[in-house]
Amino acid sequence: MASTLETCANTAARPASPAAGDTVYQEDTKQIIVWDGSAWKVYDSDGAAYLDSDITGLSPYVWLDAANEDFYTDSGKGTPANGDGNRIGCWADRSGNGLDFVETSPGSQPNVFKQIGPNNNTGVIYDADRLKYTGSASTEFASENMVLFMAMRIGQVHNQYIWNQGGSGTRIRTLETSGTFALNVLGFGGVTNTNGASGSCTTTYDSKISTQTNLFAFRTNSSANTLEVFLDGGSANASTTAPSSAGRFFPDGQIVDVFDDTAAEAPFILYDMIVFNSSLSDANMDTVYNYLSLKYGLSLIHISEPTRPERIGDGGVWVEK
Secondary structure: OOOOEEEEOOHHHOOOOOOOOOEEEEOOOOEEEEEOOOOEEEEEOOOOEEOOHHHHOOOOOEEEEHHHOOEEOOOOOOOEOOOOOOEOOEEOOOOOOOOOEEOOOHHHOOEEEEEEOOOOEEEEEEOOOOEEEEOOOOOOEEOOOEEEEEEEEOOOOOOOEEEEEHHHOEEEEEEEEOOEEEEEEOOOOOOOOOOOOOOOEEEEEOHHHHHOOEEEEEEEEOOOOEEEEEEOOOEEEEEOOOOOOOOEEOOOOOEEEEEEOOOOOOOEEEEEEEEEOOOOOHHHHHHHHHHHHHHHOOOOOOOOOOOOOOOOOOOOOOOOO
């Protein structure tokens, strides 16, 4: 089968009508990208592959992917905003379900941030900024079985809202007490008291976390009656009380804020946010973690591993032993 090899400047410059086997070298990300007949498959310049099909094959409910550069100046998605430093009025959902996150106020819009880290990744940088989605009757689903992944760099800030869900209050936030930093995840159970939510988990982390890319996830499982928090692979914390079946995610009429930073304190960077409306198995959790770790140049243990290896170096990533 005939194929072509081309060079393109960025995502927008990829061939509009590729044939299976067509390959491009993308200059801004320094990646080799191959069209498999239905989607672009991305390879880092060192030959380490991460396949978007690993994620699409699991049918995510929402997928905000900075590498895809689906950024626009407004919710109508008429004008791209994928240049370095551009303000983002809309970050389009690539899951196909149309849950685009928007912000109409220029003063509250985050910025595109490029060439980050060893893999020259693109991210979205927040500092007193947010992106929002307003739920509807067609978007909400029961929160008793779901998974949320984030690839992000977390600032050292007390009570930074990472996920704020309308009438359900702050669902994910950072905490700091006497120099100890933590991620606090509260059950998405429809309660308004942020300190008394069903299924609360708090995971402490090293202060070096703010200087590196980290992978974070939480999973609810009604069968096992757990709310589990994972940080950089491996089980970090778990509650024996899962959010109740009455709880909703992307609830009707409620505004969801991502990185609702009310003060310019410490920049946060979001690379990927992937939501599933089911409780994934350990093997499928590992599939997503493996995809993200290759994408961002991290080395992780599997979630199914019984214990963590020791932490090494200032990079603070976990490695296979």
